[in-house]
Amino acid sequence: MQPAPLAIRTAPPLLAIALRPLPLPLLSAALTALTRSVAARHPSLFRRLGPYSTARFVLDPTDLPFVICLLPDAAKPQVALHRRAQQGDTKIAGPLAALLGLVHGAFDGDALFFSRDLVIEGNTEAALALRNAIDDAELDIGAELQALSGPFAGVMGQAISVAQARTGLCLTRPDQGEWI
Amino acid sequence: MEIVCPAGTPASLRAAVKAGAHTIYCGFADETNARNFPGLNFDRAEMRDGIAFAHRHGAKVLIAINTFPRAGAEAIWHSAISDAATLEADAVILADLGLLDHAAQKHPGLRRHLSVQAAAANADMINFYAATFGVKRVVLPRVLSVPEIAAINAETKVETEVFVFGGLCVMAEGRCSLSSYATGKSPNMYGVCSPPSHVDYREEAGELKARLGGYLIHSAAKGEPAPYPTLCKGCFTAGDQSGYLFEDPVSLNAEQLIPQLQKAGVTALKIEGRQRSASYVAQVVQNFRAAVDALAAGRPMPAGLLARLSEGQASTTGAYKKTWR
Numbered sequence: 169m170q171p172a173p174l175a176i177r178t179a180p181p182l183l184a185i186a187l188r189p190l191p192l193p194l195l196s197a198a199l200t201a202l203t204r205s206v207a208a209r210h211p212s213l214f215r216r217l218g219p220y221s222t223a224r225f226v227l228d229p230t231d232l233p234f235v236i237c238l239l240p241d242a243a244k245p246q247v248a249l250h251r252r253a254q255q256g257d258t259k260i261a262g263p264l265a266a267l268l269g270l271v272h273g274a275f276d277g278d279a280l281f282f283s284r285d286l287v288i289e290g291n292t293e294a295a296l297a298l299r300n301a302i303d304d305a306e307l308d309i310g311a312e313l314q315a316l317s318g319p320f321a322g323v324m325g326q327a328i329s330v331a332q333a334r335t336g337l338c339l340t341r342p343d344q345g346e347w348i
Numbered sequence: 349m350e351i352v353c354p355a356g357t358p359a360s361l362r363a364a365v366k367a368g369a370h371t372i373y374c375g376f377a378d379e380t381n382a383r384n385f386p387g388l389n390f391d392r393a394e395m396r397d398g399i400a401f402a403h404r405h406g407a408k409v410l411i412a413i414n415t416f417p418r419a420g421a422e423a424i425w426h427s428a429i430s431d432a433a434t435l436e437a438d439a440v441i442l443a444d445l446g447l448l449d450h451a452a453q454k455h456p457g458l459r460r461h462l463s464v465q466a467a468a469a470n471a472d473m474i475n476f477y478a479a480t481f482g483v484k485r486v487v488l489p490r491v492l493s494v495p496e497i498a499a500i501n502a503e504t505k506v507e508t509e510v511f512v513f514g515g516l517c518v519m520a521e522g523r524c525s526l527s528s529y530a531t532g533k534s535p536n537m538y539g540v541c542s543p544p545s546h547v548d549y550r551e552e553a554g555e556l557k558a559r560l561g562g563y564l565i566h567s568a569a570k571g572e573p574a575p576y577p578t579l580c581k582g583c584f585t586a587g588d589q590s591g592y593l594f595e596d597p598v599s600l601n602a603e604q605l606i607p608q609l610q611k612a613g614v615t616a617l618k619i620e621g622r623q624r625s626a627s628y629v630a631q632v633v634q635n636f637r638a639a640v641d642a643l644a645a646g647r648p649m650p651a652g653l654l655a656r657l658s659e660g661q662a663s664t665t666g667a668y669k670k671t672w673r
Contacts, residue, residue, distance in 0.1 A: 278623070284556070287551075299625075
């Protein structure tokens with residue numbers, strides 16, 4: 169029995185066009201700040217990475233004009249954007265929607281991998297550790313951005329809602345109610 | 349019927365409880381459990397919190413300590429059992445005779461289940477485990493047909509738990525040495541079949557090549573599902589013939605057999621997949637909970653929606669509807 173493939177949409181072409189002229193150092197600094205905020209709020213994520221907390225991960229959103237290099241060292245995580253062709257311990261490539269869906273628990277990593285919506289190259293163990301650590305952290309990028317926005321959290325929340333509606337990308341974690 | 353769900357992380361445990369799991373099984377973050385993968389499993393504090401969360405919401409937690417202790421390292425496994433008792437786990441899932449004896453002697457109040465790794469496939473064997481070690485439930489190996497399961501249940505008072513969804517192992521679990529041969533690490537003692545440190549996926553000449561321990565085990569052309577990285581699901585060539593030597597790369601889905609399994613006297617339905625995501629766990633649990641609730645209420649079984657979550661993206665009813673013996 170061969171089921172229908174997962175419906176992974178690609179990012180709107182306009183998004184890639186809009187991102188292309190932006191200065192990568194500026195975007196890198198913003199993503200590094202976001203990652204450090206995540207590190208402070210989710211220390212178990214880095215603990216789960218174990219020996220791979222110092223690995224170099226290349227995340228390749230194949231429908232965007234850059235790749236993301238992540239050095240997740242818990243003390244001082246760093247993110248740098250590059251124009252393609254970066255070397256790392258492991259590379260995880262796929263449409264931005266698949267990568268964001270993984271972060272927000274909308275998709276199962278194994279299902280994406282076996283359907284070949286995601287491609288892993290290099291150290292499989294490092295990729296698996298990152299996948300498992302992120303899955304357990306139950307991240308919400310929208311909430312993290314709001315936490316970073318201080319008094320502008322409300323405005324940021326509205327901007328995220330608009331961006332989510334316009335692009336169809338999963339930018340927040342679905343609300344599952346309060347379970348304690 | 350009881351739905352027994354996997355949890356590789358605290359997030360998966362919570363997802364399983366929220367999705368309606370009656371019972372969750374999980375393991376400590378070491379070689380005492382058979383899913384000792386990087387980034388997975390629970391430290392002691394996480395296990396304590398996970399058990400408390402499950403109990404608050406009326407669910408049970410079983411701790412799998414189902415690998416076989418290495419000579420000279422038994423203390424690691426003994427400590428896992430002792431901690432499971434202290435943390436108030438509802439049961440431990442064991443396979444090793446020595447560990448079963450240790451648990452029965454040192455922690456008689458801790459309920460003992462027999463792991464599928466023990467490969468207990470007939471009533472005499474199961475009754476021996478019950479009489480000798482006080483085993484209350486057995487997880488049956490995935491080699492039995494539904495009539496064979498019914499025959500076992502007719503001859504034992506031990507509860508039976510059967511796999512209904514997820515990965516399949518070839519032959520009798522706990523006795524496979526394929527991964528050990530290719531990687532030098534025993535799944536049965538270190539808890540990792542096809543350890544990811546030995547798995548390599550690479551695009552070569554337009555095909556995705558999967559290797560384990562340097563051995564090429566499958567190539568997938570563009571558009572085909574990615575190969576599953578175990579030797580048992582590898583595609584091999586001998587002479588001018590190529591094919592799946594051990595088993596097809598399919599996973600189990602016995603959703604539609606639940607009524608027959610109930611008639612066969614099965615107590616609990618087990619979902620495989622502690623290495624899968626919280627999203628997977630939630631989706632699978634919701635489907636199986638809906639199925640058993642429909643069965644209990646006398647409603648028709650809901651149509652299956654789980655195929656795309658299967659490893660290898662293809663499914664089978666496995667030995668339950670055995671036609672090949």
